[in-house]
Amino acid sequence: MARPIVGIITNHYLLNDEYPVHAGGVMNTEAVSDLSGCIPMLIPTDPKYVSVTELLETCDGFLFTGGRPNVHPEEYGEDETDAHGEFDRARDAIALALVRACVERGQPFLGICRGFQEVNVAMGGSLHPEIRDLPGRMNHRMPPDGTLEEKFEHRHTVSFTDGGVFHRLMGAQEVMTNTLHGQGIKTSGSRVVIDGRAPDGTPEAIYIDGAPGFTLAVQWHPEYEAAQDPVSRPLFAAFGEATHAWADGRKLRPAQVA
Numbered sequence: 488m489a490r491p492i493v494g495i496i497t498n499h500y501l502l503n504d505e506y507p508v509h510a511g512g513v514m515n516t517e518a519v520s521d522l523s524g525c526i527p528m529l530i531p532t533d534p535k536y537v538s539v540t541e542l543l544e545t546c547d548g549f550l551f552t553g554g555r556p557n558v559h560p561e562e563y564g565e566d567e568t569d570a571h572g573e574f575d576r577a578r579d580a581i582a583l584a585l586v587r588a589c590v591e592r593g594q595p596f597l598g599i600c601r602g603f604q605e606v607n608v609a610m611g612g613s614l615h616p617e618i619r620d621l622p623g624r625m626n627h628r629m630p631p632d633g634t635l636e637e638k639f640e641h642r643h644t645v646s647f648t649d650g651g652v653f654h655r656l657m658g659a660q661e662v663m664t665n666t667l668h669g670q671g672i673k674t675s676g677s678r679v680v681i682d683g684r685a686p687d688g689t690p691e692a693i694y695i696d697g698a699p700g701f702t703l704a705v706q707w708h709p710e711y712e713a714a715q716d717p718v719s720r721p722l723f724a725a726f727g728e729a730t731h732a733w734a735d736g737r738k739l740r741p742a743q744v745a
C-alpha cells in the first residue's frame with residue numbers, strides 16, 4: 488500500500504540568478520521519507536498552478552519548510568520596509584490559506600522556520616523584521632560564511648513549558664537547536680500557544696490551541712541531519728504518525744502523539 492503523501496511547501500528561487508525553480512531542500516525530503524514514513528511530494532507553491540482545495544484533497548499532511556524570503560508584512564497589517572527583505576508572495580498566497588484550512592479540518596502539518604512564521608501570521612499574529620535589533624535579543628541568523636555543518640550547528644537551548652506538548656514529545660524540558668532566522672514572532676496569533684523559547688525569550692515552538700489535528704511548528708531547522716538528532720527524530724515521527732492517522736480517516740491532536 489502506498490505511504491501517505493506529505494506536500495512539501497517549496498520556495499521560488501532563481502538558479503544562477505536567472506532560471507526560475509520551485510525548490511525544496513533534500514533534507515526535508517529525507518526526513519519526511521525516512522522518519523515520518525510518508526511520500527515527500529514537492530508542491531509548486533503558487534496559486535497559478537495549484538489551489539488550496541486541490542492540495543487538501545491530494546495530500547495527507549504538509550511540511551511548511553524554511554525559506555529565505557519573508558512573509559509580506561501586509562499579511563499582518565504592516566507596511567513594507569527595507570528591513571523586511573525579500574518576499575515570496577506566491578508562497579504567501581498558498582501557505583497562509585493552507586495553514587488556516589488545515590487547522591480547521593484537523594489535517595496535520597509541521598512548520599519549520601519560515602513555516603513557523605507562516606503559522607503565526609495565518610492565525611493573525613505578526614513578526615519582527617529583525618529580532619537581533621531588539622534589546623536583549625541574540626543574533627539568531629546563521630553565520631554568513633562557513634560550511635553547512637557550521638551554519639546548522641547547535642547554537643542555543645530551547646526550553647519547553649513544563650509538562651507541555653513539546654516537553655512530553657521530546658522527553659526533555661530543554662533541548663539544543665540550530666538557528667538560521669532573522670525574523671521572529673512579535674505578537675502571537677489567535678490560539679497560538681508558545682510552548683518553547685530560546686534563552687533570550689524568542690518564541691521557538693508553537694502549536695494551535697484546540698485544533699483537532701497536529702499543528703506543531705518550530706523556529707529552528709529539525710530537518711538537518713534529522714536521523715541523528717534526538718530532537719528531530721520524535722518531531723518527524725510524531726508528524727508521520729499524525730499523517731498516517733489522517734490517511735486512515737482519523738485525527739491526532741498534538742497531545743495524543745506526545
Ligand SMILES: N[C@@H](CCC(=O)NCCCC(=O)O)C(=O)O
Nearest residue numbers: 553554555556600601668669670
Ligand atoms: N526568512 C525568515 C525565515 C528564515 C528561514 O526559513 N531560513 C531558512 C533558509 C533556508 C534557505 O535558504 O533555503 C527569517 O529570516 O526569519
